[in-house]
Amino acid sequence: MLKSFQSYAKINLVLNVEGKNEKGYHLLDSVVLPISLHDTLIISKLKNAADSYLTIDDFSQGSIEYNIASFALDKMSIKYKFDQKFRVFIHKNIPMKAGLGGGSSNTACLMKAVNQILKLNIPNEELKELGLTLGCDIPFFVDCVPARMQGIGENLTRINVKNNYFVLLVKPHDGLSTKQVFDKLDEVEDSKKGNVEGVIKALEEGDDDLLAESIGNSLEAPARVLLPEVGKIIDSLKEDGLKIVGMSGSGSTVFAMSTNVKQLKQIAKKYENTYFVEIAKVVK
Numbered sequence: 001m002l003k004s005f006q007s008y009a010k011i012n013l014v015l016n017v018e019g020k021n022e023k024g025y026h027l028l029d030s031v032v033l034p035i036s037l038h039d040t041l042i043i044s045k046l047k048n049a050a051d052s053y054l055t056i057d058d059f060s061q062g063s064i065e066y067n068i069a070s071f072a073l074d075k076m077s078i079k080y081k082f083d084q085k086f087r088v089f090i091h092k093n094i095p096m097k098a099g100l101g102g103g104s105s106n107t108a109c110l111m112k113a114v115n116q117i118l119k120l121n122i123p124n125e126e127l128k129e130l131g132l133t134l135g136c137d138i139p140f141f142v143d144c145v146p147a148r149m150q151g152i153g154e155n156l157t158r159i160n161v162k163n164n165y166f167v168l169l170v171k172p173h174d175g176l177s178t179k180q181v182f183d184k185l186d187e188v189e190d191s192k193k194g195n196v197e198g199v200i201k202a203l204e205e206g207d208d209d210l211l212a213e214s215i216g217n218s219l220e221a222p223a224r225v226l227l228p229e230v231g232k233i234i235d236s237l238k239e240d241g242l243k244i245v246g247m248s249g250s251g252s253t254v255f256a257m258s259t260n261v262k263q264l265k266q267i268a269k270k271y272e273n274t275y276f277v278e279i280a281k282v283v284k
Helices: 064-079 102-117 124-132 138-143 178-185 196-205 208-214 220-226 228-239 261-268
Strands: 003-020 026-046 053-056 085-091 147-151 155-158 166-171 244-247 254-258 276-281
Touching: 003 102, 003 138, 003 196, 003 244, 003 254, 026 102, 026 196, 053 064, 064 085, 064 102, 064 124, 085 102, 102 124, 102 138, 124 138, 138 147, 138 155, 166 228, 166 261, 178 220, 196 208, 208 244, 220 228, 220 244, 228 244, 228 254, 254 261, 261 276
Parallel strands: 053 085
Antiparallel strands: 003 026, 026 085, 026 147, 026 276, 147 155, 166 254, 166 276, 244 254
16 A cells, blocks of 8 residues: 655755864754655555665656665664565655755655554654764754754754745756865855844744844855855845845755745746746745
8 A cells, every 4th residue: 555755845044064073073053944845755565575665756866865765764674673665756856966955854754654654653752863873954854843953963943933934946957965065165264154043033023134134054155166056046036136045955956935925936937947946835
């Protein structure tokens, strides 16, 4: 019997890099929002199978990062002692190398789905601990609610969002490697951090002016150097009259957030023939 599960994308309103820990992992302070753009995982149990099978329908950027979901399934079977094998098909809508968390979201979604299908009753906190061994964004996607994410992704604090926001996503055809962007960060001096407390206050009170002046991403400056189109899109969206504009994750997706969906749809037409363009809602 086939079961389907939605695997949501995310945007970072703030992504501050706060140095490294003793193991060399980057320490982050980020405000992350789930959005309605999603992949779909179609999962079925296999009978008398020696292994699980995971396939995706988008090989535009390669499928190596999606091995992470297979690793999570293997780790779950060892930790929770089950032999059940699965066929997993991932229908992709979230572009890869986009800073939208597609691979991490798919992994968290698969872990939660297996937990539900097999009725393992694993608490979310345990799934987060397991997910953190595979990627810093995975714990966020287990709960998949607006949150402040600190440390290497292990410290999550839920945030209330007053307004009903829509998000315009504009992504150049070229993606950006997370490692490449972080490596470039060490060479860039004008990296601008966001104001985490200001963003949280703005979201809770519905203050768009405060939100616009508080968002920021330490990785935007190196991303602009590696892929100048990122900067061009950010500057262009601001010229179009949008205030809350930034880059998500390590790029290359640029977002604009507004409560005025008509305005976003009108502006989207300007970019849809050149870039990947999508309009989504913030999931609260």
